[in-house]
Amino acid sequence: xxxxxxxxxxxxxxxxxxxxxxxxxxxxxxxxxxxxxxxxxxxxxxxxxxxxxxxxxxxxxxxxxxxxxxxxxxxxxxxxxxxxxxxxxxxxxxxxxxxxxxxxxxxxxxxxxxxxxxxxxxxxxxxxxxxxxxxxxxxxxxxxxxxxxxxxxxxxxxxxxxxxxxxxxxxxxxxxxxxxxxxxxxxxxxxxxxxxxxxxxxxxxxxxxxxxxxxxxxxxxxxxxxxxxxxxxxxxxxxxxxxx
Numbered sequence: 001x002x003x004x005x006x007x008x009x010x011x012x013x014x015x016x017x018x019x020x021x022x023x024x025x026x027x028x029x030x031x032x033x034x035x036x037x038x039x040x041x042x043x044x045x046x047x048x049x050x051x052x053x054x055x056x057x058x059x060x061x062x063x064x065x066x067x068x069x070x071x072x073x074x075x076x077x078x079x080x081x082x083x084x085x086x087x088x089x090x091x092x093x094x095x096x097x098x099x100x101x102x103x104x105x106x107x108x109x110x111x112x113x114x115x116x117x118x119x120x121x122x123x124x125x126x127x128x129x130x131x132x133x134x135x136x137x138x139x140x141x142x143x144x145x146x147x148x149x150x151x152x153x154x155x156x157x158x159x160x161x162x163x164x165x166x167x168x169x170x171x172x173x174x175x176x177x178x179x180x181x182x183x184x185x186x187x188x189x190x191x192x193x194x195x196x197x198x199x200x201x202x203x204x205x206x207x208x209x210x211x212x213x214x215x216x217x218x219x220x221x222x223x224x225x226x227x228x229x230x231x232x233x234x235x236x237x238x239x240x241x242x243x244x
Contacts (some may be wrong), residue, residue, distance in 0.1 A: 001049035002047050002048070002049050004049075005045075005046060005047060005048055005049060005050065005052070005053045005054070006046055006047060006053070008053035008054045008056070008057050009042065009046035009053040009056070009057075011057050012053060012056045012057040012060060013033075013036065013037070015057055015060045015061060015064075016036065016060060016242055017029075017033065019060070019061075019064045020060070020064065020242070021033070036242065039177075039241070040176060040177025040178075040179075041173050041174050041175075041177055041178070041234065041238075041241060042241065043177075044177055044178060044179070045235060045238055050235075051092055051093055052235050052238050053238075054092050055089065055092050055093050055096050055238060055239060056238050056239055056241070056242075058085060058088050058089040058092055058096075059089055059096045059100060059239035060239070060242065061081075061085040061088075061089075062082065062085040062086050062088075062089050062097075062100050063100060063209065063212060063213070063216070063239070065078060065081035065082040065085050066082045066086075066100065066104050066212065067208065067209055067212060068081070068082075069081070069082040069126070070104065070107065070108050070111070070212075073108075073122045079125065079126055079129075080129075082104075082126055083126045083129040083130050083133065084133070086100065086101055086126075086130050087130055087133040087134050090130070090134055090137075090141070091134070091137060094141055094144055094145075095220055095223055095224065095236050096216075096220060096236075096237075096239045098219075098223075099216045099217075099219040099220035099223065100212075100216045100239075101127070101130065102215075102216070102219050103212050103213075103215035103216035103219060104123075104212065105123055105127075106215045107211045107212050107215055108122070108123055109123070110211075148223065148226065148227055151226060151227060153225070153226050154227075154228055154229040154230075156229075156230060162225075162230070163225070165230050166221075166225060166230040166233050169230050169231065169233060169234070170221075170233045170234050170237065172188065173233075173234035174234060174240075174241055174244050175188065175191070175192070175195050176188045176191075178231075178234070199244075209243065213240060213243045216239070216240070217237055217240045220236060220237050220239075220240075221233070221237060223236075224236040224237065
């Protein structure tokens with residue numbers, strides 16, 4: 001079971017390299033792959049006998065197909081690619097699948113190039129196809145949503161403290177991993193300003209996928225904040241790790 005998780009991680013690396021990194025400079029591509037393959041967060045979840053790496057791989061495919069479809073919504077090929085990858089992700093786990101689909105709606109509706117009615121019609125086509133393909137498991141999804149709505153929130157202290165802990169744990173997990181030595185804590189404290197500055201520069205450059213990733217991450221974060229405790233935030237938002 002752990003080997004299956006590792007195989008999905010290797011597949012995610014191939015998807016990243018072939019779809020997301022091909023247009024980058026060779027130096028940047030090598031730097032990304034070095035950081036990716038040595039990421040303590042990735043190495044932690046890659047060896048768990050869970051669906052995390054499978055979710056990551058399918059989310060990378062879904063986000064890529066969604067971004068291409070939003071550029072060319074009349075393309076039947078990208079429509080089918082986005083719909084099928086979304087369904088596969090939904091069958092794997094509800095949270096990233098729903099978060100990315102909702103983010104596509106938000107980003108596409110905010111596109112000023114077409115009227116709202118035209119955008120709604122274009123969005124309805126893949127949404128209907130996803131619903132039809134997911135129909136056998138739709139009752140289970142509705143049951144899970146009902147359970148999420150009625151669940152009591154897992155909090156550390158009050159709401160403000162809980163959000164601080166969640167965001168801090170999420171940042172530390174993505175940056176340095178979740179099992180840090182004493183030396184690692186010191187190095188992490190020293191590196192944090194550089195990482196924060198790098199994130200600021202990245203957001204300022206506004207890559208084409210930024211709106212979709214930020215929207216999907218925010219939606220997934222809100223959902224997981226109600227459903228589970230702070231240690232589970234990074235695992236449920238693992239699809240954002242490559243873009244981080």
